Amino acid sequence: MDPLHEEDLSPVKGLTHMYPDRVLLFSNHECSVYCRHCMRGRKVSDSTERMETADLELCFDYIRNHPEISDVVISGGDPLNLSDSKIDWILENLEKIPHVKICRLGTRNPVTLPMRITNDLCKIIESHNTDHLSIFCNTQFNHEKECTPEAKEAILKLLKAGVSVGNQCVILKGINDDGETMLRLHRKLLELRIRAYYMYDPELIPGSRGFRTPLAKGIQIIEYMRGKVAGMGIPQFVNDLPGGGGKVNLGPNWYLGFHKPSRNHVFRSAVRGTYHLSPEPLDSEYEEFYPEISEDTWSKLLQNSYSAFKGLGPLGEPGK
Numbered sequence: 001m002d003p004l005h006e007e008d009l010s011p012v013k014g015l016t017h018m019y020p021d022r023v024l025l026f027s028n029h030e031c032s033v034y035c036r037h038c039m040r041g042r043k044v045s046d047s048t049e050r051m052e053t054a055d056l057e058l059c060f061d062y063i064r065n066h067p068e069i070s071d072v073v074i075s076g077g078d079p080l081n082l083s084d085s086k087i088d089w090i091l092e093n094l095e096k097i098p099h100v101k102i103c104r105l106g107t108r109n110p111v112t113l114p115m116r117i118t119n120d121l122c123k124i125i126e127s128h129n130t131d132h133l134s135i136f137c138n139t140q141f142n143h144e145k146e147c148t149p150e151a152k153e154a155i156l157k158l159l160k161a162g163v164s165v166g167n168q169c170v171i172l173k174g175i176n177d178d179g180e181t182m183l184r185l186h187r188k189l190l191e192l193r194i195r196a197y198y199m200y201d202p203e204l205i206p207g208s209r210g211f212r213t214p215l216a217k218g219i220q221i222i223e224y225m226r227g228k229v230a231g232m233g234i235p236q237f238v239n240d241l242p243g244g245g246g247k248v249n250l251g252p253n254w255y256l257g258f259h260k261p262s263r264n265h266v267f268r269s270a271v272r273g274t275y276h277l278s279p280e281p282l283d284s285e286y287e288e289f290y291p292e293i294s295e296d297t298w299s300k301l302l303q304n305s306y307s308a309f310k311g312l313g314p315l316g317e318p319g320k
């Protein structure tokens with residue numbers, strides 16, 4: 001099953017072109033572990049999907065002929081399961097395409113096979129991480145138990161090669177589907193110098209049903225985390241729309257609306273649950289853009305709200 005319709009969006013074998021400036025290049029279909037929640041389960045470990053050198057060359061031709069593509073995500077499978085020489089060859093090809101500026105390696109090996117991140121591999125990556133091509137890595141830690149000393153060592157090697165590392169986790173029912181577990185994971189990731197990137201719902205694929213959680217869980221997780229860890233430790237909760245619609249962000253609604261007569265926006269604080277007012281610029285012509293709050297709501301909130309003129313004190317102390 002192909003929930004994101006990646007195959008329909010493939011102009012050549014092994015390449016998905018969903019967003020105008022980005023492509024997803026499937027370099028191989030082998031992994032160090034086989035995750036039951038994998039949305040690419042249909043391809044992973046399937047020998048008929050194998051990407052031969054000629055297939056990859058056709059992908060490079062497509063990218064070369066599309067100057068709007070500036071960003072190539074190399075995924076699979078796990079691209080870091082390829083040999084050093086093949087990785088070198090792929091990066092070299094991308095580096096030679098003038099309009100390709102960014103390359104993102106999607107790999108779980110820092111988690112699942114951290115010893116694969118060798119000094120030799122990092123030297124190869126670093127040699128292509130140049131003024132012309134910026135290399136990023138997105139990995140997938142789903143639980144703090146995966147943040148092992150070996151994983152930390154692997155991440156440090158990638159960082160020393162100039163590779164910025166982000167994490168894309170998946171909400172898994174009964175494993176990490178609560179705010180505290182996700183908070184502990186993301187605090188641990190920051191200790192490993194990994195920034196939070198995305199948090200996904202598992203896609204609807206055969207075998208994933210037991211892992212799926214209500215959409216509300218993801219929103220509640222973000223609501224719980226906000227204010228308890230620095231922003232760079234809070235992932236964006238995204239839904240990759242079935243049918244190839246791309247990603248959309250979901251989150252708690254901290255914005256209550258706009259009070260037109262006083263030209264104030266009303267927010268709820270993520271840290272304290274208090275209400276706060278922020279004025280719209282006087283010369284703004286965007287009043288119609290905002291959802292309006294009623295006079296009734298406004299009058300209830302006003303006496304208990306804070307603004308540039310009336311602020312809160314340190315946590316646990318009354319305001320001034």
Ligand code: SF4
Pocket residue numbers: 030031032033034035037038039040041044076077078108
């Ligand atoms: S490592 Fe990634 S591509 Fe491989 S099975 Fe797991 S989620 Fe899928």
